[in-house]
Amino acid sequence: MTMLDVRNVTKQFGSLTAVSEVSMQVAPGELRAIIGPNGAGKTTFFNMISGFFAPTRGDIVFDGQVVTKLPVTQRVTMGMARTFQITEIFPELSVRENIRIGVESAQGLRLQFWPGGRHAAAVNRAIDEALTMSGLTPQADRLVGELSHGDQRAAEIAMALTLKPRLLLLDEPTAGMGEHETYAVANLIRRLHKNSAYTIVLIEHDMRVVFNLADKITVLAEGKLLAEGTPAEIADNPVVQAAYLGKAE
């Protein structure tokens, strides 16, 4: 049983091949990290999985269903959620309202044209849960645009989680963060993985985060699959060392 089955996907932009014939299988409850040097095609690969654009060739199967050409909103309904390298939030709304929008969308209230209603209590409960889980309860009524970068990222992850996703895609969750914030976000991801058994695929540059969190690692280089394995296998892989780890940092 696989949660996500990416089959030989290729993405071409004009004459440039950003991703070439890459496959990946992610099991339920797995935490998979995708690493690779800049320009390896990691984000392009991610964008195909999440439905930002369709692959030129190849297929993406999510939970047994072919989703290759499905639009984003349908994938979200099926249980896919993602965050972005540059935090995507609703800056001029409060943390609570940010999360409320996710909860209401998840509960299918998008076309309710009046306030309140019989779902209001369940919505408020779900919002409080998300706030507690992400540790943002003290900042709930502040505008999310005023928060620190780390807290904004936590808010974005909390919004993604309101969808109760069966697959969580995180694009560089610790990008642009200091030591302390990186630690906090890594801990949040660890809790989601260990305690709540979320299936998570993440792109990450911070190798300590990757090697501490991941069950398996997929290494991309120049748009191609370079290696795949457990953190120990990847660390010992001479090809990876030569092509990537040796050069970086």
Place this chain on the structure above:
Amino acid sequence: MSASTLVTATAVTPRPARPWLTTAIVWLVLLTVPFWLPMLGGYTALAGRVLVLGLAAMSFNLLLGFTGVMSFGHAAYFGLGAYGAGLTLKYLTASTPLAMLAGVLLGGLAGTLFGLLIVRRRGVYFAMVTVAFGQIAFYIAYSWDSLTGGYDGLRGFTRAPINLGFTTIDIVNNDKAFYYFLLVIFAIATSLLGLLLASPFGRTLLAIRENERRARFLGIPIERHIWLSFSISCAFTALAGSLYALLNNFADPMGLHYSLSGEIVIMAVMGGMRAFWGPLVGAALFVVLQDYISSETVNWMSFVGLIFVLVVLFFPRGLLGMLQNRGGGR
């Protein structure tokens, strides 16, 4: 690095601390206008104009201020509302409610159908096609002499008294009665807009305004929701247009012209597009300035333009946005 600078650079608008206070003041003023306006040298029909254009600007602002989508052609729906009401009164039936209904249907359906064609456009492209549609509507009204009266406008109809069964309200000759009739319609319309904005659907619009990409990845179908917002906005604007025809007993092609679309934008921005009542405040300022300055000079618009520039430069959140901010702090 680039991520953190981008996010922290986002301008953040403080929220007004007491929105109910603004609402209370607005209603106190609107309810008492006919009693003090004449003492200041105004006349009741002027207050009626404020209500009608205020409703148009608030309806438009559902799109600009609360969905983040710019239309430069809202006069089209205003004008269609006016013609719908006028033509009904002139050719079909002497019923004020039916005239209003016809106006709302004509403008609202035109917006709904046209919206379907354009929701995939964004930004300046969206704005340009809305202008284009407005001008199409303008030239139809302008050229179809036999039906619309062409350049001279549609005349020869008057609003009819309101029959409530047990009594009849004379809104034809009694200015005050007509003002309060307008106020009742205005109250119903703005309450519906307020409820809509406080609903889960309303929040999906805020989400689209704030961040389309995040909204989409929360499962909100952006195009469908922009289309609904556009349609609702057009229907309410058409309601304002039908009231305009009742106010003047007249509908003319200038009610469809892009210059009126521009004036609606000016009202919303000048009053404060992030504040619910902002466009009404903008409309009040605009109508009063227009009335006062146009009696002194035909170049009144250049003065209104100057004031608009000053407001945008010094109070970028608009007049009401600035007042609410000062009154409440953070």
